[in-house]
């Protein structure tokens with residue numbers, strides 16, 4: 001990956017008001033999500049290839065997954081000038097990153113998954129509804145874990 005857009009550690013949220021709320025900001029968020037999802041998906045496909053005995057294909061898929069992960073990271077380097085792609089909260093240093101992570105998990109636990117539970121129930125997908133409910137609980141536990149560390153984090 002080219003180094004020409006690497007952002008110094010001191011550059012954080014709020015440092016680029018021109019980028020904030022621009023269409024390019026939206027595009028960076030969409031691009032971040034799609035690269036992150038692609039990376040995760042390719043890793044899962046690699047797992048499946050391994051199970052099927054396609055070791056070389058699995059290696060190729062893992063290489064591609066790593067590239068997608070780096071593409072996502074490149075987007076995040078720009079995004080930290082304006083905020084977290086998931087919560088829009090400030091990110092950049094570990095305290096802010098942990099706070100954004102806790103906020104993201106709480107949002108998933110309290111809003112996103114409960115709404116999905118209700119929809120899946122209404123549509124008769126009991127197994128998927130149970131799965132979403134399990135995730136809502138797991139997200140609350142993860143948020144609590146992050147907050148516990150945040151309490152002890154030294155600046």
Ligand SMILES: [Fe+2]
Nearest residue numbers: 035067068071
């Ligand atoms: Fe990519």
